[in-house]
Amino acid sequence: GLANDHSTLFAKALIDGIVCIVLASTLGIGVALSGFVIILYEGSLTLFASVLAPLLTDSVINDLTTVGSLLIIALSLNLLKVTDIKVMNFAPAVFMPIIFSLFM
Incomplete structure (x- = not known):
């Protein structure tokens, strides 16, 4: 998005679409419906x-x-049942470097 080179975005969209089709075949229509949220x-x-x-x-x-x-490491540890970290509680932390850069 920053470099105005859309080739990476198109490749990621293709990969997401293929994975969505595969998961929808096993997990049902909810996966396909969540695709709209991902697009947004x-x-x-x-x-x-x-x-x-x-x-x-x-x-x-x-x-x-x-x-x-x-x-991602915290998510993988949860999937391995090593920890029980509530990863989505930490999702807003992704924006913290931007906020810190404003004050520095």
Whole structure:
């Protein structure tokens, strides 16, 4: 969204679509219906990327990546039944590097 190169977004949309079809065949219509929410979510991120571009410096993007990676690690530990972390309670933490960059 920031680089105006849509090839990565198209590839991700294709992968999401294929996975959605596979999951819908086993888990039912709810997966297909959640696809609309994903389209809205990912589309809004792409559209708002140009608005946030001045705030997203290299260090902020690195911090966002770090926070996102930690959330993925927490999710994987939950899937392995090692921990019981309420990951969605930490989802707003993804926006904290942007907020901190405003005050620094």
